[in-house]
Amino acid sequence: MLRNFYTPHLGAGLLLSGLLALATPAHAQTDLLADLEKQTVDSTRREVVAATFKGTHIINAQSVETPGQGTLAFLIQHRFGTLNSGAYEFFGLDQAVLRLSFEYGLTNRLAVGVGRTNIDKTFDGFVKYKALQQTTGARPMPVSVTLFASAAITTLRFTDPAVERNTASRVDYAYQALIARKFSPGLSVQLMPTLIHRNFVANAAMQNDVYAIGAGLRQKLTKRVALTADYFYLLPGNTARNYRNALGLGFDIETGGHVFQLHFTNAKGMTEKFFVPQTDGNIFNGDIYFGFTVARNFTIKSQLK
Template sequence: MLSSLRTLFIATGTLVAVLGFAPAAHAQTDLLGELEKQTADSTRREVVAATFKGTHIINAQSVETPGAGTLAFLIQHRFGTLNSGAYEFFGLDQAVLRLSFEYGITNRLAVGIGRTNIEKTFDGFVKYKALQQTTGAHAMPVTVTLLASSAITTLKFTQATNVPERSTASRVDYAYQVLIARKFSPGLSVQLMPTLIHRNYTPLAGMQNDVYSVGAGLRQKLTKRIALTADYFYLLPGYVADNFHNALGVGVDIETGGHVFQLHFTNAKGMSEKFFVPQTTGNFFNGDIYFGFTVARNFTVKSQLK
């Protein structure tokens, strides 16, 4: 009898110990699994998206490209200067327009063409996202996009304007930029833009064929769909810096469904690099400010091309 009771107590104690250990072991297993998951998440590399919401900030192009198979149609419009007076309806009677198309060959490579009515100029560019900002293991801190563009004026030069007709080569300008951007937080992005403009023709002695500039831009989100934007180009010392002004622009981006609507104020009249970097004549702080807007609409055409 005593032997049977001893055996029963031992069996009962063993069962209680096993049952008590099982939840602890299960909890420990869950904890280890969660730690392994967090470790895996922290080492996974992820690309930082939407550093800027559009391919342009204000004057400057951003590091963004349209994406593979996406065609972007841009309408860029500038009125006259605000200080032109009531007779010109504070600039609204005047207009400068640029229409352009941008196409993403891949997610990192894009091409574009545009036309502006200033000097009846056509322009084109190639844009390649060489590096992409990432998080996780071996994170890349910035996005780097390379931009090369050219522009040609088709304006007719006649004796009536006292300007001799120019050759095709003398009508062409080139722009080269390295766009370096970092998205510091979901709301703040900053971009730096070392820039070289090469002009085949300069009308006056002493004018630089090569113009160097350093640009900076930013985007700060204010709400879910509205962001403050700005960009600025500092001309390095030389003839151009002494006789022209640094381009400055401030504005807001408004996301409205399928497109981004941009409103801005800037002292630059032209909307391609050959104009706003070396040829900005307006002084922003003297009221030489052009009000303008940009409307960008994206179309997915890749599936239609197959």
């Protein structure tokens, strides 16, 4: 007599095994769909492009960068004399132009600064605002735009009473729109429409308002070294006929807590009122100034709440 080996307990076990076999692929499929959904969400999230430039200055020009909220940047800008000044002046090393400045980030997008240079004993102050920031992801913003405005006043004493000027006549203004794009981790480019307004000019043939178009770039060479350049083209006018376009070439070197910048330029001054409308150095004649900028950041107010 044959026995029936099928029992209710055996049937339940077979049914449970079948359900588990079906559930396992379903669970794996659910995990896969969740991962795909997460990737889709991440790809649509807007990300701000950081570090278009490593400092708040390129060479002569301001960059789109600001120090950041609660950060105080101390800058030492130093420029020697021209290389063609000869051995007696030690090829420019016996001469020096110096500018000291402080820049402070009121917010991550708004910064203010003050500085002083020994050319005409000039004080300057400025404000920078990041109006637009380059982003990636959903509805990307292709460029960053920082608005810059500054005022500079000379405090030089005039020995001839005939040329003594009142306070208003000693003030110059600069206005710029800094438009930059970081094309890759190594390459950033910036354009700079510029207006310089001078309350006082030496004669009627000079221009109170000087217009220029600037351009700058940064190209990384190694992890810590980058090639930098900036150039300002003076639009046609009396100033363009009497002065030259400012050109600078240099290197950014990142060294821990600060950026060390080495550069060569035909511009002696280090604020907009000097290097945009008053550059007289002829590069082809050797009127080249060697200089450096050291920037050190200090956290004044912690961003952590």
